[in-house]
Amino acid sequence: MKVLVAVKRVVDYNVKVRAKADGSDVDLNNVKMAINPFCEIAVEEAVRLKEAGTATEIVAVSIGEKSCQEQIRTALALGADRGIQVETSGAVEPLVVAKLLKAVIDKEEPQLVILGKQSIDGDNNQTGQMLGALANMGQGTFASKVVVENDKVNVTREIDGGLQTLSLNLPAIVTTDLRLNEPRYASLPNIMKAKKKPLDVFTPDDLGVSVTQHLSQVKVAPPPERKAGIKVEDVAQLVDKLKNEAKVIS
C-alpha cells in the first residue's frame, strides 16, 4: 500500500509571531522555520504503517517555495521514501493546496493520504477535508488511532466530549491529532541518507491547477493586550477578591 503524506513548512511552534508595526503582514524575518507539528505526526504514522508491513512506500509532498524542500528532507530522514515538491510562491490558500494535492493523488494513486489536522500558522483546519471532497474519498479527521484492515481503515477520532470510530473505504484521507503518536527524532545516519533520496519538483502548471486567490488579507493586528493583574497573598484573599471585586463567584 502506498501512503502519501503532506508536510508544511511553518514557523517553529516556540516562536511568538508578531504583526508588523504597519499592519501589512506578520513579521517572519529571521524566524526559525520547522515542519508543522501535526505533519510530523502524519509522517510518523506513515512510517509506523511501513514498519508494521502495511505500507510499502511513503511519498512526502510539500507545497511551497524551494525552502520547503528542507521539510521534505526532514520527512525523508524520518522514513519517507521519496519526496515531491509543488513549487509555488507566496501564501497558497487551503483550497488551492487541496487541488494541488488532488492532482498529486491522481498521479501517485496512494491508498492512504495522511495530513496534519491544521497548520499552526494559518490555523485553518481545512486542507484534509477539502481534499476528501475533491478526491471523493472518505475522511477520518482529528485521528487518535488508525487501523488498516484489508480494503478499509478504521479511524478513531477526537470529538467534543470523547472519541468516535469510523470505518472508511480505501483510498481514504486521515488528518492527525496530537495523541495519534509521538514522533521520533531523525538519526544522523538517516539525515545523511535522506539527502540522497529522490525528490521531484512540479509546478502547478505541470499538474494542471491554476493558483487562485479567494481571500485577501486586509491587515493584521496584535490581539487586545491583557494586563497582568495582582498577586494575592493567600487563598482567603483570592476568594475575597473573586467575591467582592471581580464578583464572579457568590
Next chain:
Amino acid sequence: MSTLVIAEHDNSSLKSATLNTIAAAGGLGADIDVLVAGGGCGAVAEAAAAVPGVNKVLVADNAVYEHQLAENVALLIAEVGANYDNIIAPATANCKNFMPRVAALLDVAQISDITAVESADTFERPIYAGNVIATVKSADAKKVITVRTTAFDPVADSGGSASTEEISAVHDAGVSSFVGEEVAESDRPELTSASVVISGGRGMQNGENFKLLDGIADKLGAAIGASRAAVDAGFVPNDMQVGQTGKIVAPDLYIAVGISGAIQHLAGMKDSKVIVAINKDEDAPIFQVADYGLVADLFDALPELEAKL
C-alpha cells in the same frame, strides 16, 4: 441576501454553539435560515424554530445524517446551500469536520474561526495561535464560514416562531460508516459553554490528582479543563484540552492550576473575563495574563480553596 446557519446538535437537543453562530450570522445582514441535519432530530428542529430572528428551519431527518458523517452531510449542505449567499456554522469539532468539505464542493474558500464580522465580506480571525488577528476579505460570491463561538454572545433561545420545512434529499456517499462512540458522561457543564472553568496542567503531577479539582468544580458549577502538557503526559483525555489546537474557552472565570502558560494554552483561554492562576513558580508566564495570581503549592491551595468556597 440569505444566510444558512448549520445547527450543532446531538439529535435530541440544540447546542448553544448554534445560538452564538446565529448571533454572528446577524452581522451579515441577511435573512437567516437554519439547517438541522440528523437522524431522529425533530426536537432539535423545534428548538431551532423557537430562536428569535430565524426565518425558516430546514430539517433533513434521515438515518444517513444521524452520525454527522462528513461525506454525507457535506453533500447535503452543498445542495441546500446552493440557494444561499452565506453558509455559516460554529467551529465545533463536528462542524470543523464537514464545513471545509462543503467549501471545496462549492469551489470557494472557507473562512475559519471568525471572531468578528466587519461587513458582509470582511471578517476578523485569529492566526498564529491568536498572537495575530487578521482581517480578511472574501472575493467569493458564496461564503462558507465557521465561527469562534466565544467571540459572539448567544441570541435568546425562545420567543421565535419560525416555519419548518422538510428536506427530502438523501445523500449517502457510501465511503464511510459509523462504528462506535465513547463519549464521557458528565454532569458538569460543557467546557466551551461553561461560565466557570478550572484547568490543571503539568503541575498536577498525575491524573489521580485531578480529583482535587472536582470539589471546587462542584461548588462553582465549573467545567474541568487541562493544558496540552497534562494531556500529553496522559493525565487526562484530549477532549479536556484547552488551547490553540484544543478547545477555545472564554468563561466569566478561568482558574489555571499548575499551568505555566505556554502561548498555545493562552490561545485557548486568554479571552476569559477573569483569570486566576495558581502556580508555585512566581515567574510562570501565566501570571502575565492573570487578574489574580496566587504563588502557592497547588496541593496546599486547592483543599483550602475548596473549603473556603
